[in-house]
Amino acid sequence: MRLGFWQSTDEEKRRLRVEVAKLRQAHAWQKEQAIRLKKENAELKKELKLRKETIARLEQEIEKIEEQRDRYRNLVFKKNVDPEEPKAETVNQPPPTKKKKNRGAQAGHPGHGRKKPQCVDEVKRIHLTRCPDCGTELSRSNEIFSHTVEDIPAFEEPRIQTTRYEIERQWCGTCKKKVSARPAGVIPRCRLGINLLLYVLIQKYGAKTSWETIVFNLRVLFGVTVSEGALVAMVHRVRQTLGERYLALLDEIRGSPVKHADETCWRVNGVNHWLWGFFTPTAAYYTIEESRGKGIPSAILAGSHENDVLVRDDYAAYTALPLKQQSCWAHLLRKCREYAEDPRRASPEVKALYASLKTMFVDLQNTLAGPYSQFTRQLAYKKFKQRIDSIINTCYHYRDAREIRGRIFHQNTKLITAVLHKNVPLTNNLAERQLRPMVVARKISGGSRSWEGAKTHAVNMSVFQSIRTQNQPLIPTLKSLILPSVPQN
Numbered sequence: 001m002r003l004g005f006w007q008s009t010d011e012e013k014r015r016l017r018v019e020v021a022k023l024r025q026a027h028a029w030q031k032e033q034a035i036r037l038k039k040e041n042a043e044l045k046k047e048l049k050l051r052k053e054t055i056a057r058l059e060q061e062i063e064k065i066e067e068q069r070d071r072y073r074n075l076v077f078k079k080n081v082d083p084e085e086p087k088a089e090t091v092n093q094p095p096p097t098k099k100k101k102n103r104g105a106q107a108g109h110p111g112h113g114r115k116k117p118q119c120v121d122e123v124k125r126i127h128l129t130r131c132p133d134c135g136t137e138l139s140r141s142n143e144i145f146s147h148t149v150e151d152i153p154a155f156e157e158p159r160i161q162t163t164r165y166e167i168e169r170q171w172c173g174t175c176k177k178k179v180s181a182r183p184a185g186v187i188p189r190c191r192l193g194i195n196l197l198l199y200v201l202i203q204k205y206g207a208k209t210s211w212e213t214i215v216f217n218l219r220v221l222f223g224v225t226v227s228e229g230a231l232v233a234m235v236h237r238v239r240q241t242l243g244e245r246y247l248a249l250l251d252e253i254r255g256s257p258v259k260h261a262d263e264t265c266w267r268v269n270g271v272n273h274w275l276w277g278f279f280t281p282t283a284a285y286y287t288i289e290e291s292r293g294k295g296i297p298s299a300i301l302a303g304s305h306e307n308d309v310l311v312r313d314d315y316a317a318y319t320a321l322p323l324k325q326q327s328c329w330a331h332l333l334r335k336c337r338e339y340a341e342d343p344r345r346a347s348p349e350v351k352a353l354y355a356s357l358k359t360m361f362v363d364l365q366n367t368l369a370g371p372y373s374q375f376t377r378q379l380a381y382k383k384f385k386q387r388i389d390s391i392i393n394t395c396y397h398y399r400d401a402r403e404i405r406g407r408i409f410h411q412n413t414k415l416i417t418a419v420l421h422k423n424v425p426l427t428n429n430l431a432e433r434q435l436r437p438m439v440v441a442r443k444i445s446g447g448s449r450s451w452e453g454a455k456t457h458a459v460n461m462s463v464f465q466s467i468r469t470q471n472q473p474l475i476p477t478l479k480s481l482i483l484p485s486v487p488q489n
Helices: 010-074 194-206 211-222 228-241 243-255 295-300 329-340 348-369 374-393 399-415 429-445 451-469 474-482
Strands: 169-172 177-180 258-268 271-280 283-289 309-312 324-327
Touching: 194 211, 194 228, 194 451, 194 474, 211 228, 228 243, 228 451, 228 474, 243 271, 243 283, 243 451, 258 429, 258 451, 271 295, 271 429, 283 295, 283 451, 309 429, 324 329, 324 399, 329 348, 329 399, 348 374, 348 399, 374 399, 429 451, 451 474
Parallel strands: 258 309, 309 324
Antiparallel strands: 169 177, 258 271, 271 283
């Protein structure tokens, strides 16, 4: 071999061929492994996604179960009082004052906080050029922390849009008359738009705002000058549009196997009237009447099936209705607790009766929480009937215990009707919650100034509250109910 010229030998060629063969074999093996790992990675990602979805679903179920547990735990009210426990004699001492509860959620309630928005419209990255303390020039950094802010558009921006429609009057040769198009999304014969009307409805029936405040907000926030009378005339026209939906709600309540009812006072032009409410889990129906007599619920619920269950309080106007009835346990327990916790006049008998009623209420809840079996429920019904009869037949010497026994005597088996039927609650909490928006509106406005206003408020509030109860999108649903269907060319 000459200097500067390399010449391989046969042995070197063989060794190189062996190394190349090994490298090719290793490359093929590595390629095979990469394909296999890629498939395994895709399968693992798919499995991870399914497990995340399962975990999220289970966490939601756990939250619901914990809320239900806390709700049931708080229904036990307070610690039972031993009726035989001796009381210390107090001479010339003021009665003990009840400890006032702290505001906000009580101990044992789950905490709540504002959740971060899922959708972010804009991302801004901010930084300093100089130190705010010493003024030293700063360099950029990759370390960041996030602060998310939700805001409404600036008030200085123009908020009102005015549109003028040039509508042609056209001649129809077939009908021999003039016709014209109807603008889509426009309220007929109204110079105010649908979006403004929706804002007024949300403020009046959702936020319970007064007419004076609505006029002020429209002027300041949107630059719209309008009188209270114009807004009142608009909601009166809305009542006429929603009349069919209002009657459909009444038919829905009459046809429901379980319905709730409650009533409260309402003033019309300074005169006392009555607001009646009839509800199901998906419908709310309000009506304002002059009377609180039994004829009102009889007329409203006419046509209901005799096996339907009406959940109500112990007001006598509901007693004669040809329906199965479930009396509200919350009213009974609340009244009994008032007597049992009275530091001056509470008797040992009423304390013992209150403890017995609480125990029966918890047993009823446990019975209703289990799976429905007609045979099992009938046996439970007989046992609860015996417990009620035992209370009724007991001879009480104190007036407070006798009054509670009288309430139980008049309600009797209406306290345990839910045992024999599916999906019937023991309390009238649904009606109390649905009636609350009207009570809040009454406290703000003082009632209605006229019969027309009372009717409008009842109709519009019934439809508005029913939409919210059904968890439907509020603005699109209201818009579809108010706007007429306009044929498109």
